[in-house]
Amino acid sequence: MADPQTSSQDPPVPQAVALTSMRVGDCGTLAGVHLLDEDAQLLSALGLAPSTELKLCKIGNPWILQARGTRIGLSEEVAQRLMVVPNP
Amino acid sequence: MTAPASTPHQLHLERSPRIALLGNPNTGKTTLFNRLCGLRAKTANFPGTTTDARIGSCSLEADDGSRVDFEIIDLPGTYRLHLELPEARVCRQALTGEGLFQRPDAAVIVVDATNLSRNLCLAGELLTLGLPTVVALNMVDLAQRRGLTVDTESLSRQLGCPVVPVVARKGQGMGELRSALSRMSASGLPTPAVPAPPLGSDGLEPWVDAIIEASVGGADATGSETDTLTERLDNAFTHSVLGVLLFLGVMGGLFWTVFAFASMPMDLIELIFEHLGGLAAGLLPDGAVKDLIIDGVIGGVAGTVVFLPQICLLFFLISLLEDTGYLARAAFVMDRILCRFGLPGHAFVPLLSSHACALPGIISSRLIPDRKDRLATILIAPFMSCSARLPVYVLLTGLLFKDRPLLGGLAFAGCYLIGAGAALGSAFLFRKTWLKGRSRPMVLELPSYKLPSLQTALLTAFHQGMAFLRNAGTVIVSICIVMWWLSAYPKVEPPAPALELREQAASLPDGSPMADELMSRAAQLESKNAQAQSFAGHLGRAAQPIFAPLGYDWQLTVGVLTSFLAREVFVSTLAVLLTGDAVDEPDAGVIDQVRAATRDDGSPLLTTATSASLLIFFVLAMQCLPTLAVTRKEAGGRRWALLQLVYMSSLAWVAAFITFHGLQTLGIS
Numbered sequence: 125m126a127d128p129q130t131s132s133q134d135p136p137v138p139q140a141v142a143l144t145s146m147r148v149g150d151c152g153t154l155a156g157v158h159l160l161d162e163d164a165q166l167l168s169a170l171g172l173a174p175s176t177e178l179k180l181c182k183i184g185n186p187w188i189l190q191a192r193g194t195r196i197g198l199s200e201e202v203a204q205r206l207m208v209v210p211n212p
Numbered sequence: 213m214t215a216p217a218s219t220p221h222q223l224h225l226e227r228s229p230r231i232a233l234l235g236n237p238n239t240g241k242t243t244l245f246n247r248l249c250g251l252r253a254k255t256a257n258f259p260g261t262t263t264d265a266r267i268g269s270c271s272l273e274a275d276d277g278s279r280v281d282f283e284i285i286d287l288p289g290t291y292r293l294h295l296e297l298p299e300a301r302v303c304r305q306a307l308t309g310e311g312l313f314q315r316p317d318a319a320v321i322v323v324d325a326t327n328l329s330r331n332l333c334l335a336g337e338l339l340t341l342g343l344p345t346v347v348a349l350n351m352v353d354l355a356q357r358r359g360l361t362v363d364t365e366s367l368s369r370q371l372g373c374p375v376v377p378v379v380a381r382k383g384q385g386m387g388e389l390r391s392a393l394s395r396m397s398a399s400g401l402p403t404p405a406v407p408a409p410p411l412g413s414d415g416l417e418p419w420v421d422a423i424i425e426a427s428v429g430g431a432d433a434t435g436s437e438t439d440t441l442t443e444r445l446d447n448a449f450t451h452s453v454l455g456v457l458l459f460l461g462v463m464g465g466l467f468w469t470v471f472a473f474a475s476m477p478m479d480l481i482e483l484i485f486e487h488l489g490g491l492a493a494g495l496l497p498d499g500a501v502k503d504l505i506i507d508g509v510i511g512g513v514a515g516t517v518v519f520l521p522q523i524c525l526l527f528f529l530i531s532l533l534e535d536t537g538y539l540a541r542a543a544f545v546m547d548r549i550l551c552r553f554g555l556p557g558h559a560f561v562p563l564l565s566s567h568a569c570a571l572p573g574i575i576s577s578r579l580i581p582d583r584k585d586r587l588a589t590i591l592i593a594p595f596m597s598c599s600a601r602l603p604v605y606v607l608l609t610g611l612l613f614k615d616r617p618l619l620g621g622l623a624f625a626g627c628y629l630i631g632a633g634a635a636l637g638s639a640f641l642f643r644k645t646w647l648k649g650r651s652r653p654m655v656l657e658l659p660s661y662k663l664p665s666l667q668t669a670l671l672t673a674f675h676q677g678m679a680f681l682r683n684a685g686t687v688i689v690s691i692c693i694v695m696w697w698l699s700a701y702p703k704v705e706p707p708a709p710a711l712e713l714r715e716q717a718a719s720l721p722d723g724s725p726m727a728d729e730l731m732s733r734a735a736q737l738e739s740k741n742a743q744a745q746s747f748a749g750h751l752g753r754a755a756q757p758i759f760a761p762l763g764y765d766w767q768l769t770v771g772v773l774t775s776f777l778a779r780e781v782f783v784s785t786l787a788v789l790l791t792g793d794a795v796d797e798p799d800a801g802v803i804d805q806v807r808a809a810t811r812d813d814g815s816p817l818l819t820t821a822t823s824a825s826l827l828i829f830f831v832l833a834m835q836c837l838p839t840l841a842v843t844r845k846e847a848g849g850r851r852w853a854l855l856q857l858v859y860m861s862s863l864a865w866v867a868a869f870i871t872f873h874g875l876q877t878l879g880i881s
Contacts, residue, residue: 159653162295162296162297163652163653163655165292165294165295165296166291166295166297166652166653166655167655168292169291169292169295169330169333170291170330170655170657171329171330173417181443181446182443182446182447182450184452185452185544185548186450186544186547186654186656188446188450188658192327192329192330193326193327193328193329193330194327194329194330194657195442195446195657195658195659196655196656196657196658197450197540197541197544197654197655197656197657197658198653198654198655199544199547199551199653199654199655201653201654202653202654202655
C-alpha cells in the first residue's frame with residue numbers, strides 16, 4: 125500500500141524490517157535497536173550504531189552480520205530486536 | 213568523561229615510567245605485552261576488583277645508549293571507554309587515576325590494522341585524555357594479505373602521535389616500538405598535537421571515517437568484504453548439529469589432553485616430594501618438628517604444587533584455542549543449551565575442566581564476561597565429578613556392586629550425571645535467587661581465524677600457574693598443615709592389645725609369616741587408636757550425631773571429616789582405620805577388608821544403604837578445602853566460599869538422607 129504522503133513519482137521509501145526477516149547476503153542500514161541502553165551501547169561499541177551499513181552473513185542462532193569491518197554474532201533474541209532498512 | 217586541555221605532558225620522572233597498554237579485545241594486546249615483558253610480569257587483581265591485572269617491566273635502550281626501565285600495565289580488553297561494563301570501568305579508572313589507581317605516564321594503544329574503523333574509536337577516546345600515546349598498529353601482515361594499505365605517516369599525522377606497524381605474533385616491529393617508547397621517555401613526548409576528537413556516537417565515527425579516508429587505501433578499506441573461508445568455517449562451527457559435534461570433539465580432545473598429559477608430571481611431583489620427605493626423615497631427629505616438616509609442610513606444599521600441571525596445561529590449551537578465534541564460536545553453540553539454566557555459553561569450558569579438577573575449572577571462569585554468570589559458574593563447578601572423587605567412587609561402587617561390573621559401571625556413570633544435573637539445577641536456582649538479574653545479551657565479536665601464538669600460550673600457562681601458587685597456594689598449604697595437625701595430634705601411647713601383639717611377634721623367629729601378620733595387626737590397632745584419639749577423631753565422635761541420620765558411625769564420620777581436606781583422603785583414612793595401612797587407590801583387598809569391617813557393636817560398617825548414602829554424599833558435597841580457597845579468591849569474597857560450602861553440604865546431606873532412608877524403606881539395608 126502506497127504511503128499517502130508520497131507522490132506517485134517518488135521512489136518508494138524502504139521500510140525498516142527486523143533483521144530476522146532478511147536473507148543471507150542482504151545488506152542494509154541499521155535503523156533502530158530495541159534493547160536497553162547499556163546493551164545498545166555495547167552493540168554500538170562493537171560497530172553496530174544506528175545508520176551503520178551492515179551485511180547479513182548467517183541466519184539462525186547465532187545470527188552473524190558484518191558491520192564496519194567486524195563480524196558480530198547475535199543470539200536470536202537480540203537479532204529480533206534490530207530493525208534494518210534493507211538496501212534496494 | 214571530559215576531554216582535558218591538551219597541555220604538554222613531559223615524561224621526566226625519578227621513577228620508572230608507567231605505561232598503560234590499551235586495546236579492543238582480540239587485537240593481540242596480550243601477545244604484545246608478552247613480547248615486551250616476557251617472564252618479567254605478574255598477574256594480580258586490579259584494586260578493588262576481581263579483574264585480572266598483568267603488570268610487567270621492560271628495559272629499553274635509549275638512542276643515547278642508556279637504558280630506561282618501564283612498568284607496563286596490561287589493561288583488560290575493551291571496545292570503548294565510556295561503556296558501563298566492568299572492563300571499561302577498570303580501563304577508565306586506570307587511565308584517569310581514579311580511586312585506588314595511579315594515573316599512568318603514557319599509553320600504548322594496540323590497534324588491529326584489519327579493523328581500523330572500530331579500533332580507532334577507542335584510540336579517539338584515549339587521545340581525549342591527554343596522555344602521551346603511541347599507537348601499535350598490529351596485524352599489518354593480515355591487513356596486507358586482505359589488500360589493505362595503511363599510510364602510517366599519514367595516520368600518525370592525523371592522530372598526532374607515533375604509529376608503529378607491528379606483527380606481535382611474529383615479533384616484527386617490536387624494535388621500532390621499543391625505540392618509540394624510549395624516545396618518548398628521553399625527549400618527553402608531548403600529548404597528541406592535534407585537537408581532541410569529538411566524543412559521542414555522533415562525533416567519533418565521522419572523525420574515524422575521515423582518518424581512514426586520508427590514511428588507508430586498498431580494496432577493502434572499510435572492511436566490508438567478507439572472507440569466504442571465514443564464512444565457511446563460521447557456518448560449520450556454529451551449525452546446529454555439526455557445530456555441536458565439532459565442539460564435542462574439540463572439548464573432548466582438550467579434556468582428554470588435560471587428563472592424560474597432566475598425570476605424568478603430577479606423578480613426578482608426588483615422587484619428588486616423597487623423596488624430599490624421605491630425605492628429611494633421614495636427616496631430622498624423631499619428634500614433633502620432624503612430623504611437622506615431613507607430614508605438615510612437605511605434605512602441604514606437595515598437595516598444592518600437584519595441581520600445577522593441570523592448571524598450566526589447561527590454560528595453555530585455552531590460550532591456544534582462544535587465539536585461533538574458535539572459542540567465540542563455541543560460546544554460541546553451548547549458549548543454546550546452557551541459557552535454559554541461566555548460564556552463558558562461555559561457562560562450558562570451566563564446567564568441563566572441572567571434571568579434571570575444580571581448581572583450574574573455577575580459575576578458567578575468568579573467560580566469562582558477566583559477573584553474575586561468572587559467580588554462578590564458580591558456585592556450581594565443584595558439582596562436576598573431579599578426578600579426586602574417582603578413588604571414592606571406585607571403593608563405594610565396588611562395595612555396592614561386587615561381581616556385577618555392568619551395574620557398577622552404570623552407577624559410576626550415574627555419579628557423573630547426578631553431579632552435572634545438580635550443577636545445572638543449582639545454576640538455575642542461583643540465577644533465580646542470590647544471583648537474580650539480567651545477563652548480558654549474547655552479542656560477541658567473532659574475531660578473525662588465525663594461527664595461535666605458542667609463546668603467548670606458554671607465558672599464559674606460566675603466569676596463571678604462578679598466580680595460583682601465590683594467591684591460593686599459600687592458603688592451601690596453611691590448611692593442609694592445620695588438617696594434618698588435627699589428624700596427627702595429640703600423640704597417644706599404643707593400646708595394650710597392640711603391645712601384646714608386638715611382644716608375641718618378637719618371640720617368633722624374624723621374618724616368619726606369623727610375626728609379620730602379628731606386626732601388621734599391631735600397626736592396625738595403633739593407627740586406629742591414634743586416629744580415634746586425635747583431635748580429628750574427637751571431632752568425628754562429636755559430629756557423629758549430625759551424620760547418624762545418614763547411617764554413618766564414628767569411623768565413617770572421621771573419614772568424612774578428614775576428607776574435607778580432599779575427597780581422596782576418605783579412602784586412605786578408612787584404610788588406616790580398618791587396615792592400618794595408608795593407601796591411595798582402593799584395590800580388591802582393601803574393598804574386601806572395608807566390606808568385612810564392623811562397627812563398635814559388631815554390625816557391618818557399610819551396608820548397601822550406607823554405601824549408597826555415602827556415594828551420594830561424596831557426589832554432591834563440597835569436600836575440598838583448596839576449592840573453597842580458590843572460590844574465595846576468584847569470586848572476590850569469603851561469603852561466596854561460605855555459600856558454596858553451606859549449599860553443597862546441605863544438599864549432599866539431604867540427598868544422602870533420602871537415599872539411606874529410601875533404601876531402608878524399600879527393605880534394602
